[in-house]
Amino acid sequence: MLRGLDIRDMLIIDRLDLVFQPGLNVLTGETGAGKSILLDSLGFVLGWRGRAELVRAGAEQGEVVATFDIAPTHPARAVLREAGLPEDDELILRRVNGADGRKTAWVNDRRCSGEVLRRLSETLVELHGQHDDRGLLNPKGHRDLLDTYGDLGALRDTVRAVWRDVAARRKALETAEVALAKVRAEEDFLRHAVGELDAIDPQPGEEAELDIRRRMMQSGERIREDIARAAQVLGQEGAEGAAADALRWLEGVAEKAEGQLDAPIAAIGRALVELDEAASGVTRCLDALSFNPLELEEAEERLFAIRALARKHDVLPDDLGDFADALRRQIVALDQGDADLKALGVALSEAEASYAAAAGALSAARKEAATALDRAVTAELAPLKMERAVFETRITPAELGPSGQDEVTFSVATNPGAPAGPLAKIASGGELSRFLLALKVCLTGTDSGLTLIFDEIDRGVGGATADAVGRRLAQLASGGQVLVVTHSPQVAAKGAHHWRVEKRVENDQTLSTVRPMLGPDRVDEIARMLSGEHITPEARAAAEALMGG
Numbered sequence: 001m002l003r004g005l006d007i008r009d010m011l012i013i014d015r016l017d018l019v020f021q022p023g024l025n026v027l028t029g030e031t032g033a034g035k036s037i038l039l040d041s042l043g044f045v046l047g048w049r050g051r052a053e054l055v056r057a058g059a060e061q062g063e064v065v066a067t068f069d070i071a072p073t074h075p076a077r078a079v080l081r082e083a084g085l086p087e088d089d090e091l092i093l094r095r096v097n098g099a100d101g102r103k104t105a106w107v108n109d110r111r112c113s114g115e116v117l118r119r120l121s122e123t124l125v126e127l128h129g130q131h132d133d134r135g136l137l138n139p140k141g142h143r144d145l146l147d148t149y150g151d152l153g154a155l156r157d158t159v160r161a162v163w164r165d166v167a168a169r170r171k172a173l174e175t176a177e178v179a180l181a182k183v184r185a186e187e188d189f190l191r192h193a194v195g196e197l198d199a200i201d202p203q204p205g206e207e208a209e210l211d212i213r214r215r216m217m218q219s220g221e222r223i224r225e226d227i228a229r230a231a232q233v234l235g236q237e238g239a240e241g242a243a244a245d246a247l248r249w250l251e252g253v254a255e256k257a258e259g260q261l262d263a264p265i266a267a268i269g270r271a272l273v274e275l276d277e278a279a280s281g282v283t284r285c286l287d288a289l290s291f292n293p294l295e296l297e298e299a300e301e302r303l304f305a306i307r308a309l310a311r312k313h314d315v316l317p318d319d320l321g322d323f324a325d326a327l328r329r330q331i332v333a334l335d336q337g338d339a340d341l342k343a344l345g346v347a348l349s350e351a352e353a354s355y356a357a358a359a360g361a362l363s364a365a366r367k368e369a370a371t372a373l374d375r376a377v378t379a380e381l382a383p384l385k386m387e388r389a390v391f392e393t394r395i396t397p398a399e400l401g402p403s404g405q406d407e408v409t410f411s412v413a414t415n416p417g418a419p420a421g422p423l424a425k426i427a428s429g430g431e432l433s434r435f436l437l438a439l440k441v442c443l444t445g446t447d448s449g450l451t452l453i454f455d456e457i458d459r460g461v462g463g464a465t466a467d468a469v470g471r472r473l474a475q476l477a478s479g480g481q482v483l484v485v486t487h488s489p490q491v492a493a494k495g496a497h498h499w500r501v502e503k504r505v506e507n508d509q510t511l512s513t514v515r516p517m518l519g520p521d522r523v524d525e526i527a528r529m530l531s532g533e534h535i536t537p538e539a540r541a542a543a544e545a546l547m548g549g
Contacts, residue, residue, distance in 0.1 A: 001020075003068060004065075005017075006063075007062075010041050010054050010062040011037045011512075016513065021481075021497045022481050024484065026484055026492045028492050028517075028529060032503065035501045036455075036485075038514070042125070044064055044097065045066045045093050046120070047116075065092065066094075067092050067093075068093070079119050079123060094107075107120070124450065126450045126453065136440065142408045146366060146373065146393060152365050156362060158361075159358045160402045162351065166355050180333070180340075183334045184334065186330075202309070207303065207306050207318065214300055227285055230282055235279050239275055243275060247269065250265050359404045362406070363405060381438050383468040385468075386435075389415070390416065391435065392413075411423065433457040434465070438472075441472050453485075454484040454485070461488070462488065466490035467549070469491055470491035473491060489529035492525070493546035493549070498522050499514045499517060500517050523544055526543035
């Protein structure tokens with residue numbers, strides 16, 4: 001609900017503080033008094049596009065502050081959270097327009113963009129008038145209005161869910177087709193490469209082992225002769241045998257040496273152990289250097305083959321096995337690709353069938369809701385003196401999408417036999433106002449926390465028709481808040497709260513102000529609307545009768 005509107009230095013308003021109430025709020029005044037400026041100022045703080053020059057002549061800047069009360073479940077809170085703005089039960093919008101044309105906006109004292117203001121405004125205010133293209137006159141919103149009127153949210157959610165499933169399955173099929181086409185283009189390469197890799201079957205670490213073995217075999221002939229001589233010197237015919245003889249000789253005389261040979265004997269024993277270990281190691285090395293000359297050739301051929309494959313596929317030699325596994329997986333995918341595509345195609349067809357069924361059910365429900373809406377609007381048109389007019393909710397095929405397969409348009413024919421067409425193009429000013437009001441009365445249950453604004457929606461009507469307009473505006477306001485700018489005394493008389501917009505001249509400047517109409521002042525204002533500037537007792541009596549009706 002709009003609780004307050006503070007305006008500073010906007011057009012011909014120098015300073016104005018308005019406090020609005022729930023129910024029907026009425027603004028009246030003579031033509032040119034500044035009623036439209038109030039709406040311009042409210043539209044400015046809500047981020048709507050309007051007049052380019054709004055700052056009052058001579059002022060450095062203009063400023064508008066709008067204060068709203070929002071319930072815990074109000075949709076404005078979702079916009080605030082998404083924009084990272086502070087959230088409270090009170091929502092304060094403030095916007096400044098400098099004399100140089102620059103505009104700055106705040107939401108709950110936090111800077112924000114005009115786009116955020118516009119998104120908030122969609123959850124806060126709905127304007128209805130002859131030149132409004134944001135509300136009921138915008139065909140883009142007619143389908144959502146019909147769905148909400150018919151309580152079709154659950155069916156529409158089902159259609160959206162199935163549509164997402166169709167989109168996901170279609171993307172999966174397209175991705176698989178692209179991947180399979182790519183693999184097919186490389187089929188010859190894949191099968192040849194896997195054949196080469198399988199023929200060699202390189203193992204992790206094998207390239208390093210082959211390199212070491214190859215180098216050992218290459219150097220074996222050069223060092224084997226010296227190693228063999230060393231083995232001979234160390235063995236039984238050399239150092240080990242001589243040490244064994246020395247140990248045997250010393251042990252034979254040790255008892256007669258009075259213990260002086262114990263240490264040398266022990267040292268020679270240790271030396272024999274070390275000599276045996278050394279001789280064994282040298283022998284093992286000789287055995288390792290003993291190879292068939294063909295082994296070197298075979299090792300070199302395998303080593304070079306592994307390295308060649310690694311360079312060819314631009315991988316490390318130790319990664320050739322994993323690379324071969326990856327290629328094999330592609331071949332498996334290729335071999336079973338057609339079956340996978342067929343399965344994905346079947347899944348897509350099933351999802352499309354589910355979508356067709358869900359969209360068909362939604363279309364049928366929309367047709368029922370459209371029939372009910374047409375009856376409801378027709379019933380509302382009769383008291384508004386448009387009993388011969390025809391309102392029709394047209395449902396036509398549309399491109400398939402998350403909202404179903406229907407396009408919805410509200411069309412009217414002002415007289416029987418006349419061609420029907422879009423609401424905004426067929427109806428005249430007064431007729432359009434009454435169509436909008438009748439439609440809004442039927443759709444009123446669909447709003448959540450919106451302040452409804454009607455800008456001279458009673459234009460072109462009077463008498464009983466204007467009275468019917470006033471009663472319906474009061475009906476709309478019974479459960480929320482409605483602001484109406486009106487020249488009709490019948491409408492003004494139905495208001496729960498009444499303000500008069502006036503012009504005055506101060507120091508050769510024209511200024512606009514707003515006064516609350518209470519008690520006798522309100523009677524006089526409605527009497528003025530009935531009879532003009534000269535208010536007669538009869539006009540006052542008629543005003544009191546309207547207010548009591």
